[in-house]
Every structure is written in structure tokens, then in C-alpha cells.
Amino acid sequence: MNTRKGMFTQVWIVICLCLPLGSISANEHSLASGNKPLTQAQLADVQALYTQPATTEALSALAQQLNLQLDTRGQFIQRRHLQVLKKPLLSQGQFIFSPTQGLVWQQLRPFSTLMVLKDQQLIQQNSQGKVQQLNAMASGSPIAQQVPRLLQAIMAGNIAALSADFTLFMPANYNAGTPWQLGLQAKDPQLRASMGNITLSGDTLLRSLIITSSQADISDYTQIQFLDAQQGPLSTTELELFSLGSESNQ
Known part of the structure; x- marks a missing residue:
């Protein structure tokens, strides 16, 4: 049961990748090319975001700014910063998102794993090739049961649907068409304790995702950054990845 809940907590990280993604150059965003942790000032900015509830006007402008209808693939770098470790835990890989x-979510380093999320199903292949399938509604996990609805809301750019399960936060000085931040904080206390705060940032594209504790101390955090994204129809090879686990059902 703990393994199952852990896998669906991972899904929360993956869900947030469904916003439009774009290339990040080292000149544009230095965090994408280095292992430096966020500064105290940057962490303070993240924390301060959750004192600024998003206005209806800002959310409406953001929804119009996002374009969520194209198949997208690219690379990711994920770093987990822990105070007890001198260096962050680093993983790298590639992702494919398709509205249909x-x-x-395919991790390539430090070892290979593959995770596919579609409809009500979460399918994971570990580094030994073993495939495990979980059904969201049958799992008994509140997080898992919310995944399909929230995934659909993000794919459609449906800010109103996200508002049903999250309190949303945006900087008071946000102007339409400019770089943005969006904070997601689960309304349910149990889910909030499990998931923490999810902070998305971007311009016309999503470029960074930061997961922090919902408590006062946010020194331990996970940061995901997206690089080399391309949009266009899926290839045959890419479509085959979505068939993971289908052989065992035949």
C-alpha cells in the first residue's frame, strides 16, 4: 500500500508537466545548466507566492496565454535538494505529452524507468523490465482518484476545474503575456500534507516546476526543468510507448 501511494504521489509531479513546454537555453535560465540550489532569496519568493491568492482576472488572462493542444516531447532534468546531502539527487530523461x-515519463539516468499515465491507468516499468499497472479508481487513494480529472483540466487549460481542488496563487503584479508563476495548494489538508506546494513558472511556455513543503521550512525541495521541447504529431515509436502493459492484457 505504501508503494502504491508513493507511485501516485509521483503522478502529481508528472501531471504538472502537461502544460505547454519549450526549450530553455543556458543564457535564458542559468538554473537549467547548473547544479546550484535555489538561493535563499529565490526560496523566499516561492514562499511569498503563497500569500498572494490569484485573482479571477489574472487566472483568465493566464488561461488565454496557454496553448495546450499540441503533442509535445522533450527532455527533463529533475533535482531533489536535501539539507542533509551536499549535492542534489539528479535524474534525467525524456517526456511525451499528448492531449489524446x-x-x-521516461527516466534514463541514473537508471532506466518508464511511467505512462493514460485515462484511469498508471503503468510503470522498473529498471528490471517488470511492469506494474494501477487503476486510479480501484486504488483507494484520494490522490489517485483526482488524477484523471485534474489531468483533463490541465490539458484543456481549464483553470476553473483546477480551482475546485486547489487554492491558486499568482503574483499581484502579473500582466497578461508576461512571465508568470502559478502556485497550486491542495484544499484537502491530508492531500496538502502529502503533496506540498507545487509552483509552476513560465512565459509563453512552462519552464520550471518546484515542489516544496506546505510548512514554514522549505529548505528541502524538488525542482524539474524542461529542455529541447518539440511539438508535432507523434511518431510510430512514440505511440508504441503508450502501449506499455497492453501485452499482458491480451
């Missing part, structure tokens, strides 16, 4: 097929 779902989401592929």
Missing part, C-alpha cells in the same frame, strides 16, 4: 494519448 496521455503522458510518458
Whole structure:
């Protein structure tokens, strides 16, 4: 049961990748090319975001700014910063997002794993090739049961649907068409304790995702950054990844 809940907590990280993604150059965003942790000032900015509830006007402008209809693939770098470790835990890989097929999250380093999220199903292949399938509604996990609805809301750019499960936060000085931040904080206390705060940032594209504790101390955090994204129809090879686990059902 703990393993199952852990996997669906991972899904929360993956869900947030379904916003439009774009290339990040080292000149544009230095965090994408280095292992430096966020500064105290940057962490303070993240924390301060959650004192600024998003206005209806800002959310409406953001919804119009996002374009969520194209198949997208690219690379990701994920760093988990822990105070007890001198260096962050680093993983790298590639993702594919399709509004019609779902989401592929393929870790390549430090070892290979593959996770596919589609409809009500979460399918994971570990580094030994073993495939495990979980059904969201049958899992008994509140997080898992919210995944399909929230995934659909993000794919459609449906800010109103996200507002049903999250309190949303945006900087008071946000102007339409400019770089943005969006904070997601689960309304349910149990989910909030499990998930923490999810902070998205971007311009016309999503470029960074930061997961922090919902408590006062946010020194431990996870940061995901997106690089080399391309949009266009899925190839045959990419479509085959969405068939993970289908052989065992035949």
C-alpha cells in the first residue's frame, strides 16, 4: 500500500508537466545548466507566492496565454535538494505529452524507468523490465482518484476545474503575456500534507516546476526543468510507448 501511494504521489509531479513546454537555453535560465540550489532569496519568493491568492482576472488572462493542444516531447532534468546531502539527487530523461494519448515519463539516468499515465491507468516499468499497472479508481487513494480529472483540466487549460481542488496563487503584479508563476495548494489538508506546494513558472511556455513543503521550512525541495521541447504529431515509436502493459492484457 505504501508503494502504491508513493507511485501516485509521483503522478502529481508528472501531471504538472502537461502544460505547454519549450526549450530553455543556458543564457535564458542559468538554473537549467547548473547544479546550484535555489538561493535563499529565490526560496523566499516561492514562499511569498503563497500569500498572494490569484485573482479571477489574472487566472483568465493566464488561461488565454496557454496553448495546450499540441503533442509535445522533450527532455527533463529533475533535482531533489536535501539539507542533509551536499549535492542534489539528479535524474534525467525524456517526456511525451499528448492531449489524446496521455503522458510518458521516461527516466534514463541514473537508471532506466518508464511511467505512462493514460485515462484511469498508471503503468510503470522498473529498471528490471517488470511492469506494474494501477487503476486510479480501484486504488483507494484520494490522490489517485483526482488524477484523471485534474489531468483533463490541465490539458484543456481549464483553470476553473483546477480551482475546485486547489487554492491558486499568482503574483499581484502579473500582466497578461508576461512571465508568470502559478502556485497550486491542495484544499484537502491530508492531500496538502502529502503533496506540498507545487509552483509552476513560465512565459509563453512552462519552464520550471518546484515542489516544496506546505510548512514554514522549505529548505528541502524538488525542482524539474524542461529542455529541447518539440511539438508535432507523434511518431510510430512514440505511440508504441503508450502501449506499455497492453501485452499482458491480451
